[in-house]
Amino acid sequence: MEINNAKFPFAFFLCCTFCLWVALSLVAAQEDPELQQCKHQCRVQQQVSERQRGECEHKCEDYYREHHGPVVDPEKQLQQCRKQCELLQSGRQREQCHRECQEKYDQQQLEEGGEEEEENNPYVFRDQHFAFLRTNQGEVKILEMFNQRSRLLRGLKNYRFICLEANPQTFVVPTHYDAEIVGFVGSGQGTITMVCQGKRRSFRIRAGDIVRIPAGITLHLINSHKNQKLRIAYFLLPVGIPGRFEPFHGAAGENPQSFYRAFSPKLLSSAFKVKVLLFVNWVFSFIYVSDMEKKQVEEGTLERVFQQQTKGHFIKASGEQIQALSGGQHGEAAGIWPFTSGESKRPVFNLLNKEPSADAEDFRQLKDMDIEVSYANITQEGMMGPFFNSRSTMVAAVVEGEGYLEMVCPHLSGEKQQQQGASPIYQKVSSSLRRGTLFVVPTGHPIAIVAGTSRNLEIVCFGINAENNRREALAGKGNVVNGLEKEAKELAFALPARVVDKVFRKQKEELFFPGPQLQNSNTIIIIRAMPMHDQRKIDDEAGL
């Protein structure tokens, strides 16, 4: 948020001086009084015009909102609101009160996730940006094309993102995609089986695994867990039509529809050397055959094979089936595996066995796609960054926990600025984070991610243009400013290097720091040094 210094006359600065004295006089003030105090100080100034008073109050609200926005927990507010409802005696009034509390809460949620992000922030995606394909046993979530949101995401226009969620003890039907895929297992455990030129190989997967799925390979999945869902996210690079992909189901029937059914029966009957009935369109065949015919149909004709399945993509499996299909790693591997000549080229790799953010160095299978996958686990109340990626653009998904992000973007106002020969305006992009939130971090953009107070925030990142990417720290150990010469600091900041160092050399940690929430409650730096009586003094002076 850019505030232009020049617009504030001297009188207003005087006002602010008073204001500060007042503010500093409050020790450990509560939030609401803080805001009231600020506004009060605006009102009591005499040297300023009405308009300036309005601006002053507005600024108080802005600052308050910015400063406390993410801290004020809407769920806590809802609880408090409900508590007050309980004090009402009439049941009907209580009901009405509760309803109003809920409405207020919903409205807040909507505004938070809505207005701010959709209008100013093309970098965050939530459920409304996905298409859902739900069945009893699971669901597929397909993210809209990245560049549908904003031209600023056109660097990602050839990439797609989908999530699969399979219920416990469920089979996901064999499919091939016209896309190169990197998968990440968010939760659960099971087996992934890939079939290629008639050969098969299976791998056990569990939370934290990344899986490299080559284009055109036929894969099926088993969620072998008794009561946990198997969640898997696919980051896709379509290889046929840029930005477009489709699943192709062969071993299927009516639903999911098998692509074999689109061929003419005559052609298929030749290809398979099996029979097909006359006038027997896919729809009719299994009805009007005699018993004798029926057996024949069942045993060796196409109609039978390609129209029995009607259960959709996710199919409940029996214990024995699960058992048989969970062979994993040591399961039957008929013949030579086409894309694993080297011994280490296992297409599955677990991120959680490594440091918080492991990259493609460890997993050569990603090299050909120039993609890096990393995983950040930010301790509750902690933060990661600020930092930026030197080359990669990241697509990040929240796996667990909640929190918020702040990112700096000069591009939101940039094109126009640049055409006019003006300096860039660095706009803040902020967003709350919850499980399932997806966000994009473009190359070079400074970002910081803050974990919530209740639990760790876990994020998986898919980075494109991974080669030679470096994570550059903007605070803490190894930050960019510390790398500057003494004289460069002096020239750049127009301050003695000593003063600059006091800020940039204090934090000794690297990349991960205790977060603002924590620090806020612990150190209460804001209202540090002002006695109460000072405020009163100002009030007196203001004639109140």
Added chain:
Amino acid sequence: MEINNAKFPFAFFLCCTFCLWVALSLVAAQEDPELQQCKHQCRVQQQVSERQRGECEHKCEDYYREHHGPVVDPEKQLQQCRKQCELLQSGRQREQCHRECQEKYDQQQLEEGGEEEEENNPYVFRDQHFAFLRTNQGEVKILEMFNQRSRLLRGLKNYRFICLEANPQTFVVPTHYDAEIVGFVGSGQGTITMVCQGKRRSFRIRAGDIVRIPAGITLHLINSHKNQKLRIAYFLLPVGIPGRFEPFHGAAGENPQSFYRAFSPKLLSSAFKVKVLLFVNWVFSFIYVSDMEKKQVEEGTLERVFQQQTKGHFIKASGEQIQALSGGQHGEAAGIWPFTSGESKRPVFNLLNKEPSADAEDFRQLKDMDIEVSYANITQEGMMGPFFNSRSTMVAAVVEGEGYLEMVCPHLSGEKQQQQGASPIYQKVSSSLRRGTLFVVPTGHPIAIVAGTSRNLEIVCFGINAENNRREALAGKGNVVNGLEKEAKELAFALPARVVDKVFRKQKEELFFPGPQLQNSNTIIIIRAMPMHDQRKIDDEAGL
């Protein structure tokens, strides 16, 4: 063609049951009676409404057309039509009759190649999608940009396709292109000569050769055959302006225009250290000079050199010229060849010396373009596939023969489906194939190609994204479904694996099978087992 089960009420199924009985009672029925019979069965049903009857008849027609479409030979129909004309006595009537036959035939051709393919099928290209540049001695055919047809072909938008056809004993003028080129010699024989930084190398070419022509190299061709045309197809990757290329003729004159003529005479005279005449624009010079001047002009001025040629791109050559230019492989190679450091880097490679489909492994020159060229020779009445390519998108051209293709595409209806969270609909794309037909097979799309009854079908394919491409069989040996575990088959097909195997394990051949035509006429599987009297019975029941 997707037919929705839910719309057909039970009554209609009953109808169909009768219908089947009738149909099965015909032994080796002729085609027209078949259709009549089907429609008749529709009409005699009493439990169904008028609308259902209409639908029923419509379905008969659909099925008949789908089933017999490619078999009914329009040329045979034309002949039969003409035979009947010959029976007419009046000459004028015969003439009129013949004209009508022809019109009917033309109309059919138009409909077949028109409606179906243009509206539903953006994957097939015919003559109307080419621009023609014809001269007496040859022609150039330039395909429109692939993505001009459909957004689904945008993955090919940077590629172009042209065909050259030179008459016997013809020279094709020296040209360089702002594109990387892979050429394929479809028929004929001759010599290709490339000039690069003043050095030259020639290679003999013949049908089946693929030629790698680097961008910016100056090449000329000789058709050295006495009476065969030299046909060569270029698959181009423009390197300057994406999707745009032009030929540049230097050694030329007025037609083809030499690009030297676009420079100002003054500049050229300096560059060549030769004379240019005052007021002598390109148009005037060779007329108004005295004999003495003329000699001077001829001997050492630019006007003379760059305006003599007027014969166009293809120039008839004398026997001696052909002889001199056909040195080939052992022809004069002045100095070191810039792009052939290794001994094996010959830019010409013959596909027909190899198995039906040889790929880039054998021809390292294609590696830098990530292009694969393959050649399929499908025996008459045979078929290839169904199969799909795991990574490549193929641009295929029919070199010889005729037949048809069937391909499955979920993208034609896909984007909308995906946005609505619906499963893909696999739409059939089919087209007849003749010499010169071009078609695109996108990544992952199942396709089968069937040869006609009269001769082999020969197809050359240019595949982009060739690296790591695999051809995945969908029937016959090594097909994907056979690679699945017993349990996966059971779950995917909702049938015992034994039943599935009866279909998927019967065909033992690999990729190339005896086709539907053959099987159709040999085994007559369609109308296998029903005695005539059964049909009569149904008729009786229907009250006829």
Added chain:
Amino acid sequence: MEINNAKFPFAFFLCCTFCLWVALSLVAAQEDPELQQCKHQCRVQQQVSERQRGECEHKCEDYYREHHGPVVDPEKQLQQCRKQCELLQSGRQREQCHRECQEKYDQQQLEEGGEEEEENNPYVFRDQHFAFLRTNQGEVKILEMFNQRSRLLRGLKNYRFICLEANPQTFVVPTHYDAEIVGFVGSGQGTITMVCQGKRRSFRIRAGDIVRIPAGITLHLINSHKNQKLRIAYFLLPVGIPGRFEPFHGAAGENPQSFYRAFSPKLLSSAFKVKVLLFVNWVFSFIYVSDMEKKQVEEGTLERVFQQQTKGHFIKASGEQIQALSGGQHGEAAGIWPFTSGESKRPVFNLLNKEPSADAEDFRQLKDMDIEVSYANITQEGMMGPFFNSRSTMVAAVVEGEGYLEMVCPHLSGEKQQQQGASPIYQKVSSSLRRGTLFVVPTGHPIAIVAGTSRNLEIVCFGINAENNRREALAGKGNVVNGLEKEAKELAFALPARVVDKVFRKQKEELFFPGPQLQNSNTIIIIRAMPMHDQRKIDDEAGL
């Protein structure tokens, strides 16, 4: 300029024959009389219609303009015009006369740089195509996106071009870009310092250096010269948003704005473990603090650090600061340099130490971007070319001197021609060149560049698609036509090879030749061989 032969009837040719006789009869005629003579000849013809006479005269003008355009020096005209003004006696008349001279001159300049280039020539860029960001100590010039000008430049749409110009003894603030950069130092000398993951390395730079700046690296510059400007051109390949880049300033304040200011104070205070004042927005803080507080603010709070700087991108530095920051090559290099594992991987390379055009072979750092940088120094009155690049598209900038270019482009009229199956029309693209002019030379396009008469013309070229690029000569040693067989020449030019060789084998130099200006004034080849009386004879015949 394409002139169609067919439109000129025989009578007109006769006219031209006369015309030539007349023209040739002038020995060393002055320019204006030349044109007069030509027009006169048009008027005196009797066998031709009025319209043909008009065309004839028009043609004279066209030819004259084309032929003498670049030679007629507008500045010389201005001087002559002014001289004539001085002959006037009244001071007011003289003033008026001078004003008119200037206006005429300005108008000419406008037309030359305007109409021709903007309407017909999308390949040349001048100051009006840049956005300027000026401060007291320097300026940044940002070129519009290449494809904003014309679809023909869409091959460059992902590239950008900017120029920095720093005054003597000036510091350019630390910045990182979301783009890969190749820089070229046009003039001046100084030091470039790059900081990466807290480590730093400095290099001395001087005119002729090319510098490879990886994406996301923080760099700052010093112009250490006492009175020369440091000019540096950046050719950028944005890695985040295709075709879009922004500078990111961290070590900065209010102007240039530091991106740190966009983060919320609370977040920063945690990241840096330092204090932030309550209600202290960036705007207010440094005013309303007590002296005691002020010290605290100065010493360890964010407000102080990020709002002191107000001087913009270019900051005047003291002698000591310059001294300290000019360590260069042997300057402090704290720790291991992340991207220089090999000893030879110095990111700076001087082009002027090499032959006129050195390419990427010498500078491995450019290989990863597939970019080639070359430098041409064309001796005054000399010329380079005609030649073409086999693969690269070049972006060239005039560093010093002036001159003009002529290029041949079939694409300007190409798309339509191609769709209609017509041969390409080679259109001439010409433009004057001055310091700062930028021009694009697409792949395969023949071009010649001519230096002016006053000084050498120096040009730096950034070439994309550099790998395997060859420069193909179209005149002089090693030209393409010389590489053709005798028979190919005969067939292509429809002339005996001997005649062709007289033109193509005369020039023995390679790539760089004495230019048209030189030759024009020295040899006067144009009007070489015709006696005066012949002209008179024609005049007589024409009845004048």
